[in-house]
Amino acid sequence: MSKLGSKMGTTTSTIGVFDSGFGGLTVLRALVARLPQARFAFLGDTARLPYGSKSRRTIARYAVQSAQFLVREQGAEFLVIACNTASALALDAIQDAVPVPVLGVIEPGADAARAASRTGDVLVIATGATVESHAYAAACRARGLRALEMACPLLVPLVEEGWTDHPVTAEVIRIYLNELNAEAAAQGMNPDALVLGCTHYPLLRPLIERSVPAGMRVIDSAEAAAEAAALLCNTPRPGDEAPCPILSASFAERVGNDKPPANANPPLAEIRCFATDSVEKFERLGSRFLNQPTGKVELIDLGG
Amino acid sequence: MSKLGSKMGTTTSTIGVFDSGFGGLTVLRALVARLPQARFAFLGDTARLPYGSKSRRTIARYAVQSAQFLVREQGAEFLVIACNTASALALDAIQDAVPVPVLGVIEPGADAARAASRTGDVLVIATGATVESHAYAAACRARGLRALEMACPLLVPLVEEGWTDHPVTAEVIRIYLNELNAEAAAQGMNPDALVLGCTHYPLLRPLIERSVPAGMRVIDSAEAAAEAAALLCNTPRPGDEAPCPILSASFAERVGNDKPPANANPPLAEIRCFATDSVEKFERLGSRFLNQPTGKVELIDLGG
Numbered sequence: 001m002s003k004l005g006s007k008m009g010t011t012t013s014t015i016g017v018f019d020s021g022f023g024g025l026t027v028l029r030a031l032v033a034r035l036p037q038a039r040f041a042f043l044g045d046t047a048r049l050p051y052g053s054k055s056r057r058t059i060a061r062y063a064v065q066s067a068q069f070l071v072r073e074q075g076a077e078f079l080v081i082a083c084n085t086a087s088a089l090a091l092d093a094i095q096d097a098v099p100v101p102v103l104g105v106i107e108p109g110a111d112a113a114r115a116a117s118r119t120g121d122v123l124v125i126a127t128g129a130t131v132e133s134h135a136y137a138a139a140c141r142a143r144g145l146r147a148l149e150m151a152c153p154l155l156v157p158l159v160e161e162g163w164t165d166h167p168v169t170a171e172v173i174r175i176y177l178n179e180l181n182a183e184a185a186a187q188g189m190n191p192d193a194l195v196l197g198c199t200h201y202p203l204l205r206p207l208i209e210r211s212v213p214a215g216m217r218v219i220d221s222a223e224a225a226a227e228a229a230a231l232l233c234n235t236p237r238p239g240d241e242a243p244c245p246i247l248s249a250s251f252a253e254r255v256g257n258d259k260p261p262a263n264a265n266p267p268l269a270e271i272r273c274f275a276t277d278s279v280e281k282f283e284r285l286g287s288r289f290l291n292q293p294t295g296k297v298e299l300i301d302l303g304g
Numbered sequence: 305m306s307k308l309g310s311k312m313g314t315t316t317s318t319i320g321v322f323d324s325g326f327g328g329l330t331v332l333r334a335l336v337a338r339l340p341q342a343r344f345a346f347l348g349d350t351a352r353l354p355y356g357s358k359s360r361r362t363i364a365r366y367a368v369q370s371a372q373f374l375v376r377e378q379g380a381e382f383l384v385i386a387c388n389t390a391s392a393l394a395l396d397a398i399q400d401a402v403p404v405p406v407l408g409v410i411e412p413g414a415d416a417a418r419a420a421s422r423t424g425d426v427l428v429i430a431t432g433a434t435v436e437s438h439a440y441a442a443a444c445r446a447r448g449l450r451a452l453e454m455a456c457p458l459l460v461p462l463v464e465e466g467w468t469d470h471p472v473t474a475e476v477i478r479i480y481l482n483e484l485n486a487e488a489a490a491q492g493m494n495p496d497a498l499v500l501g502c503t504h505y506p507l508l509r510p511l512i513e514r515s516v517p518a519g520m521r522v523i524d525s526a527e528a529a530a531e532a533a534a535l536l537c538n539t540p541r542p543g544d545e546a547p548c549p550i551l552s553a554s555f556a557e558r559v560g561n562d563k564p565p566a567n568a569n570p571p572l573a574e575i576r577c578f579a580t581d582s583v584e585k586f587e588r589l590g591s592r593f594l595n596q597p598t599g600k601v602e603l604i605d606l607g608g
Contacts, residue, residue: 047362048352053464058351058581157461160357168479171472277362303607 015229016076016100017042018066020051022282023156023199024082025289027105030226031080032269035233039270041074042082044286045302047277050156051085052127052198059129063090064097065302071098073300074272080229081105084197084221085127088135101232105199108228109221110139113193116217117145121189123180123216124149126197127156136197146189149197150180159200160285169204173211181213195219203289273297319533320380320404321346322370324355326586327460327503328386329593331409334530335384336573339537343574345378346386348590349606351581354460355389356431356502363433367394368401369606375402377604378576384533385409388501388525389431392439405536409503412532413525414443417497420521421449425493427484427520428453430501431460440501450493453501454484463504464589473508477515485517499523507593577601 015038017028028042045051045066051059063086070076079102081087081094087104095102113122124136128151140147155176158169177194184191194212196202202220209218271294275282279297286294319342321332332346349355349370355363367390374380383406385391385398391408399406417426428440432455444451459480462473481498488495498516500506506524513522575598579586583601590598 047358049357053353053582053585054351055582153465154458154461157458161457163458168472168475171475175472278357278359281357 014039014041014074014076016040016067016070016074016079017082018045018063018070018079018086019043019081019083019199020045020062020086021049022046022286022289023159024222025286025294026199026202026222027080027082027225028271029290029292030223031229032271034226034230036269038233040272041070041076042271042273043070043300044273044275044282046275046282047302050127051083051089052129052153052156054129056089056129056133059086060090060093062086062302064093067094067098067102069274069300069302071100074274076100078229078232079103080225082199082222082225084109084199085129088126088130088133103225103229103232105221105225106135106139106197108224109195109197109219110136110143110145111228112219112221112224113140113147113195114143114145116219117191117193119190119192120144121146121148121184121191122193122195122219123147123184123191124195124197125152125155125176125180125201127151128153130197136195147195148180148184148187148189148191150176150183152176152198155204156198156200159203164203165207170207170211173204173207177208177211191216193217193219195221197221271295274300276300276302318343318345318378318380320344320371320374320378320383321386322349322367322374322383322390323347323385323387323503324349324366324390325353326350326590326593327463328526329590329598330503330506330526331384331386331529332575333594333596334527335533336575338530338534340573342537343576345374345380345576345578347374347578347604348580348586350579350586351606354431355387355393356433356457356460358433360393360433360437363390364394364397366390366606368397371398371402371406373578373604373606375404378578380404382533382536383407384529386503386526386529388413388434388503392430392434392437407529407533407536409525409529410439410443410501412528413499413501413523414440414447414449415532416523416525416528417444417451417499418447418449420523421495421497423494423496424448425450425452425488425495426497426499426523427451427488427495428499428501429456429459429480429484429505431455432457434501440499451499452484452488452491452493452495454480454487456480456502459508460502460504463507468507469511474511474515477508477511481512481515495520497521497523499525501525575599578604580604580606 021044043066048062081104087106091104131149131151137147154172163169199222273294275297279299282297325348352366385408391410395408435453435455441451458476467473503526577598579601583603586601
């Protein structure tokens with residue numbers, strides 16, 4: 001604890017962002033847009049991806065090691081788990097393991113679904129592990145929504161193949177969504193929102209929007225999580241000098257200053273990227289998710 | 305070494321078979337058919353799959369840990385690396401790390417291609433990491449063949465989704481093979497053999513055979529590796545009491561006895577399966593690859 005304490009006493013205000021791969025860079029992109037004054041440390045556990053097909057026990061072990069790296073080695077004072085699978089299966093384990101606030105993507109995604117849905121019935125597409133955890137169904141139920149979840153294991157490989165605007169991908173999406181809508185109808189549901197429960201899926205958003213029934217809203221939980229993180233940093237709490245109920249006053253003040261910079265061309269937010277494998281591939285593909293160059297990606301070893 | 309020596313002095317004649325996942329069970333199935341008297345220990349490093357998208361350094365580290373488990377903990381006296389990626393990138397590292405003979409799938413696949421091709425030009429489809437290693441191209445060149453390799457990263461996810469006889473899979477195969485044949489034509493090649501350089505691909509063999517040009521032979525390196533292993537165990541070496549040039553006489557005699565058993569319904573070969581994660585999924589899907597139940601799969605921890 002004393003070692004952690006000394007890191008947290010520095011003047012660096014770092015938000016740690018963690019994913020099993022590059023997909024979480026879509027969350028980082030949305031965070032940078034909302035918190036341009038913050039520093040970010042992003043870790044992709046690329047040596048052990050994908051988490052989506054692994055067990056809860058293994059995912060929790062990997063995610064805790066990754067979170068500890070961001071807090072202990074990078075001095076992160078706030079963690080965003082930009083990975084639906086790790087948020088679904090390991091959020092408690094991460095919160096127990098690090099002494100800083102931790103935000104996942106599931107709760108913000110469910111909040112956005114509640115805001116969007118009028119019928120109270122929503123659909124969720126995600127990886128196998130996220131669906132098997134039923135984390136979205138539970139978060140939706142807690143908000144008075146009924147959710148039907150479906151695993152779509154081919155969508156991540158199709159994104160990584162670069163087929164984000166390809167007839168095969170459109171056909172796979174059509175097959176998955178037809179099956180999901182048929183199941184919803186069979187259960188007497190009337191869904192009007194579809195949650196993208198995987199950080200790769202925003203890259204397929206145009207194809208997905210063309211496949212959903214008229215009137216169905218598409219919810220991006222990456223956007224929703226970034227929005228929630230920015231709100232935490234920017235919302236004053238009544239009677240408290242800290243603008244954020246879970247962040248310290250000084251940290252929130254440092255990262256939460258969203259006034260536009262004085263100069264016309266503001267510098268990009270400071271971003272350091274780390275990966276446990278394949279840094280060249282990370283640099284090459286990551287910029288597509290981040291929408292700006294990742295810079296030099298640093299290789300780290302978490303053991304195993 | 306003394307610890308290893310004591311294991312090897314037992315009467316157990318175990319062939320260790322290693323893969324990053326379940327795909328290598330197609331190699332095990334072919335081995336069991338040829339060496340019904342042997343005992344097999346199969347390890348799927350499922351916590352860290354897929355290897356196909358990882359770096360050489362990481363793949364070698366994982367594969368060496370896995371090989372050491374099979375030799376040290378299971379007393380394997382002969383290892384078959386039933387994973388194209390590990391064979392392509394880590395065979396040397398494994399051979400350096402364990403004191404038993406090690407056979408990969410690349411060389412047998414290239415031997416089978418040489419036997420099948422009349423034009424001397426062959427095509428290879430495999431994972432990204434196998435293709436980037438150019439291990440098949442090198443093995444083919446050493447046999448006087450020209451090889452053109454292509455990564456097909458969507459085929460493993462399609463097999464794991466169970467879409468082994470699905471129009472989308474047929475279309476993806478058509479796209480990949482059209483691109484590969486066009487590139488071969490552009491290079492002035494006249495290929496007449498296609499090597500399946502990934503142990504998942506045999507499950508797509510019917511679809512692939514429908515997509516290749518007339519007269520093109522499809523080579524399964526899983527079958528080829530099993531054939532090579534059985535030959536090593538069964539072929540007497542002139543002037544030597546050992547039937548196999550790389551195996552000890554006693555080991556080869558014990559496992560290489562391929563006389564049909566006296567009873568009409570021979571017992572199945574003794575198979576123990578180990579996995580580093582998701583043993584239930586292994587048991588459920590593995591039987592499709594092995595073509596018989598895997599039995600109880602034992603969970604092990606290789607660290608990491």
